[in-house]
Amino acid sequence: MLRYIILVSAVIMQMCLGATYSWSVYVQSLRSLTGLSQSGAQIPFTLFYFIFPLSMMIAGRFLPKLGTRRSAMTGGFIFGLGWVIAGFGSNSNILTVLGIGLISGIGAGMAYVVPISVCVKWFPKNKGLVTGIAVAGFGGGAALVSQIGGLLIANWMKTPFEAFQILGIAFMVCSCLAGFMMIIPAGGKQTELSGALYGRDIISSPLFRLLYIVMAIGLAAGFAVNANLKELFPDIKTAAAVGVAAVSCFAIANAAGRICWGWIFDRIDSRRALQANLIAQAITLLLFPVLVQYAAGFLLLSFLVGFNYGGILVLYVSTVSAQWGVNHVGQVYGILFTSNIPASLAPIFAAMIYDRFASFTPALVILSLMLIAAAFVVNKMDLESAGKV
Secondary structure, three states, rough: HHHHHHHHHHHHHHHHHHHHHHHHHHHHHHHHOOOOOOOOHHHHHHHHHHHHHHHHHHHHHHHHHHHHHHHHHHHHHHHHHHHHOOOOOOOOOOHHHHHHHHHHHHHHHHHHHHHHHHHHOOOOOOOHHHHHHHHHHHHHHHHHHHHHHHHHHHHOOOHHHHHHHHHHHHHHHHHHHHHHOOOOOOOOOOOOOOOOOOHHHHOOOOHHHHHHHHHHHHHHHHHHOOHHHHHHOOOOOOHHHHHHHHHHHHHHEEEEEEEEHHHOOOOOOOHHHHHHHHHHHHHHOHHHHHHHHHHHHHHHHHHHHHHHHHHHHHHHHHHHHHHHHHHHHHHHHHHHHHHHHHOHHHHHHHHHHHHHOOOHHHHHHHHHHHHHHHHHHHHHOOHHHHOOO
């Protein structure tokens, strides 16, 4: 019974940490209040996904000293604090950038890997599925946050800065309570680094390098769509309402995709799972010009991109767990997760294309071609000997 309580707590923790996925809900209001361009309004989002993986890599080295519970609670509190600080951005936009981009990124990096590493130890026979469930909250939480944020701004007449503070306080409370339950099984070790690998050994692995490139491309496609969702739909009259619904669709699909792709991973080999995910996303992006013509089609597009994107966040950590071993998940995936850093530039890239051509289509076509190329790269992966670095 305890392990299921821990699994639920892990989902709640991830729901808080995944709130930044709802960013596109606030972009239009921020632009109206501050006069920022579309690309300028994406800076907090991009900085978050630069700092988040970087701090996660560093946290992977200190997790044994802090312990799972302390790391989760501290990281969750810092994450919420960042949103509270961002609420003072009406005085200076730099506070929004530092709050959500820097401070929340540090908090998420400290806490993110804990629920994953704890849950795979409680459910060792279902690594893919339980990882998918554990991190489903990271995507699904944005569905709830986007709806609350949309209500705060549209119905309750709150500014995005006021919404940041309300949500930030909620994140601090919920993540600290959930983090308190991040304990490992009796007789387990409080460390992910028994027989620790050195960072240089991990990076020198040919498999790791290929995984890094492929994961970065997959993440970039999801980021480019997610951060610009409210601007992707061309009908100005209904764009706001359809945009909020699209954010929710993306978030729900993101969560569902993590569970479904985790289930798939447990039943087919890693190579086929990774390739299927990449090709599915490429096809979805190529359908953008057709689907975006209608609200229903746009919502379907949002769902499919979110579903495939969600798979990335379970397929790669499951591959690391299967190839390097569960005791090295925190360290190896912590480094691999820094692929978010180059991928985090995708929203600004797509926004710059939009600012120049008034269309996202060229950016999405480029990303779809990169996804297809990445699917071919997967064939070069020596997954059978992946753990030998």
